[in-house]
Amino acid sequence: MANFPVYTLESAPEGSKPGLKWLAEAFGMVPNIAGAIAGSPKLINGLTGVFQQVHGGNFTEAQVQTLLLTNAVTNGSTWAVAFHTCLALKEGLSEADVHAIRARRLPADEKLAALSHLARTLIDKRGRLDDHDVASFTAAGFAQALVLDVILVSAASTMTNYTGSVANPPLEAMFQQYAWQG
Template sequence: MSQFPLHTLDSAPEASKPAMEALQSAFGFLPNIARVMSTSPVLINSLVALFGPVHSGSFSEPQVQIVLLTDAVTNASTWAVAFHTTLALQNGISPADVQAIRNGDLPKEVKYAALSRLAKTLIEKRGRLNAFDKEKFLEAGFGTGHLLEVIAIVAASTITNYTTSVTQPPLDADFQVHAWTA
C-alpha cells in the first residue's frame, strides 16, 4: 500500500486544487503523478509554475518532449518514460527516435540528438558542462538562450522524475502500452 494518496479534486488540499485544475485542463485528465503530487501544495504548485513557460518557450512541443523523455530515461523514471513516450509519439516524433531515447541512445534527427545529448549530459554531470558539451549543442543551430532554456525543462522534469521515484504512482491505463523498465 502506497503512503501517498491519489487525490481527486475533492480530496486534495485546498492549496493544490488550482494546480490540479490547470494540469487537468492541459492534459484533458488528471495524471496519477499530479494526483500524488497534490499531497504537497508546494510541490504541485512548483511544477505548474514551470509547466507553462516550458511548454510555451522557444522550443516546439516535439523538441520539449525530446528533452522530457531523455530526462525520464536518464533518471530511470518508469512512470515518466511511459508518459513522455505517449506524448512524444502524439507530437509526431518518429517511433525510431522515441525508441532510441528509450534505449539510452540518441535520436537520428540532428536537432533532437543535440537536445537529447544536452539534457542527458546536464543530468549526468549535474549541470557542470564543459566547453565541448556547450559547443556540441550550439553547433546544431541552437543559441545560448536555448541552452539555458533546456535547464528549465530539466528542472521541471526533475520534479516529476524524482516524485515518481519516491511515490511510485500506478501507471495510468493510457500509458500501459509504453511501460518501461530501467
C-alpha cells in the same frame, strides 16, 4: 515503500486544487503523477508555474517531449518514461527516435539528438557542462542561451521524475503500452 496517496480534484488539499485543475485542463485528465505531487501544494503549484514556462518557451512541443523523455530515462522514472513516450509520439517524434531515447541512444534527427545529448549530459554531469558540451549543442543550430531553457525543462523533470520514484504512482491504463523498465 511508503504509500503516497494519489489525489483527485475532489480529494486534494485545498491549496493543491488550482494546480491540479490547471493540469487537468492541459491534459484532459489529472495524471497520477500530478495526483501524487498534489500532496504538497507548494510542489504542485511550483510545477504548474514551471510547466507553463516550459510549454510556452522557445522549443517546439516535439523538442520539449524529446527533453522530457530523455530526462525521464536518464533519471530512471518509469512512470514519466511511459507518459512522455505517449506524448512524444503524439507530438510527431518518430517511433525510431522515441525507441532510441528509451534505449539511451540518440535520435536520428540531428536537432533532437543535440537536445537529447545535452539533456542527458546535464543530468549526468550534475549541471557542470563544459565548453565542448555547449559547442556541440550550438553546432546543431541552437542559440547558446537555449542551454538555459534546457535547464528549465530539467527542473520540471526533476519535480515529476523524483516524485515518481518516491511516490511510485500507478501507471494509467492509457499508458500501459508504453511501460518501461530502466
